[in-house]
Amino acid sequence: METKRLTIDDIARELNISKTTVSRAISGKGRIGQETRDKVLRYIKENNYKPSAIAKGLAQSRTFNICFVMPGDYSIVDLPFYQGFLWGISNTASKADYDVIISMVTEKDISQLVRLIENQKVDGIILGRTLEEDKAEEYLLSKEIPFVTAGSSKDASVIQVDNDHRSACRELTLVLLRKKMKKMALVGGNMGYIVNQNRLAGYREAYLEFGAAIDSSLVYLNLVNENDVDKVVDELIEKDVDCIVCMDDYICGCVLGKLRKEHVRIPEDIKVASFYNSILLENSQSVITSLQFNVTEMAAVCCNTLLSQIDKKEVPGKTLLGYEVIIRESTQA
Amino acid sequence: METKRLTIDDIARELNISKTTVSRAISGKGRIGQETRDKVLRYIKENNYKPSAIAKGLAQSRTFNICFVMPGDYSIVDLPFYQGFLWGISNTASKADYDVIISMVTEKDISQLVRLIENQKVDGIILGRTLEEDKAEEYLLSKEIPFVTAGSSKDASVIQVDNDHRSACRELTLVLLRKKMKKMALVGGNMGYIVNQNRLAGYREAYLEFGAAIDSSLVYLNLVNENDVDKVVDELIEKDVDCIVCMDDYICGCVLGKLRKEHVRIPEDIKVASFYNSILLENSQSVITSLQFNVTEMAAVCCNTLLSQIDKKEVPGKTLLGYEVIIRESTQA
DNA sequence: CTGAAAGCGCTTACAG
């Protein structure tokens, strides 16, 4: 039995005070007598009054919505990362009485995002990935609207939050080199993603630090789909490598599938490690040595940074979060 | 260089007409001279005017947002279904100039959803799953707000869109029975989910139709996590079943993992089928016989049904979508 | 076909 929704006017009339006063009692802004405030607050509780977010929004030129931009590319949309991230943002935003609107974009089509901004439906944006050539980022910069990237950007004027992929990859690679891997292969996806560039950088640093040289004929980048990976794995078996390092969980899943098909045993025949861990690897025949990041934490930090920015507070230009190196069965000697 | 945002007032002043007229030219409602309309439309194009969705919303008591409710339970949040579904909704909503806000709820805590509704941030809701005892559903019914469920509900007054899981499961089960499975086990999760009840119903129907009796000692339901499944699989190996039917992709993933650990070969030693297919099974040693549903289509139908309902149009009480039975290696004789 | 005016439900200088 939904009765007519209460407005601030109703309350003012009922209590014989002005709506200005009611508004102040609710928002806590401006001077107001303790008694009056209590009276209003009590009435509100009793009658279950909830202010209209939209009216409040119009008056304050705010929406109390933030946008989470995630890739709509079909192959990527299934990655568990974004879902966990979404969960983290949603919970954090909720606490600040903000809601999150999602927007799907591809590398070449950001029209959904543009529409959202032009319609002024959000106060700020979280970019769920960063690309070398990032249309979304460019667009947002040109609009001068608050946004933060989940992932690094080369543009120092962009507020960014990222896991320290470079250090993490360096560390894991070093561990592998010290385990006396002689013929290690690196297999990765789209190098247009900044995160992959950082992973490669970390890999290189490890070799440098270890004093070994990378065999560039064992580095396969920009693999797009399972087919690509299958072919590469065939070659790697041929070349008799002792370890395959995968740049992310999707690639690693493909590698594992292919190795299984070829009846290659892990870790006996070939060892495997991944620069990113997720549920995609959960089901693998051997538990995979990998890097572990805290997606929920990262989401929370992104969200809070954005909300601060919306409130015109000072925010750090770049926040780097930690990681864990997890050594497991798949790289055992 | 973002200049002051244009408003309907600016346009009216500039063109020496009233804002009423401008509004009409834009919305296309009400009589208006072709010439005037063209003049306005041209001006709008040239100056890239975009109406404020929030002001429009306040005037029309609408938000142009719909909400997608997804489970925030940690174990479930990773299911690919919701992500694909989200993608479908987002695209469909976008076409109608609607945006989608997400809300995470658990079986016992729907506070995020309640807040969203009370703040009046959305015009309608899509419920991403249905439970036997569904707090979200109850709440929405009590609020008399437009909503549709993605999944079946026992309450006939609820607008629902679902895949025909019952028929699908019946059909797949029949196929298996005809393949002369003698000792078939059924393994499933939370029976509080309506979808699981329908799956079980379909399974039963198939036995009835085939004229065989279900061995209830081979039916394991309400399994919650991987541990539960592992134990069950141990028993099933002990009992020497010839086929394991999994109610969903998550359960099936667990079953496959356990069988692999025990070095049970598929399909030679035990056959496996799943009532739901997803990327979670992609990586399995044998391609799994399963049911296939079109998540994107379902999302689109849900979304369009909801939008019609919001516009006070007549909508079907229940829409049932199709499925495909895919027979693959995992059940080969 | 077009416009003046009231209204959507809040907030916020400005006065007092």
Add this chain to the structure above:
DNA sequence: CTGAAAGCGCTTACAG
């Protein structure tokens, strides 16, 4: 400490 009034940027009866 409190209120009258204008304003946020649209829409929509009601007149003409």
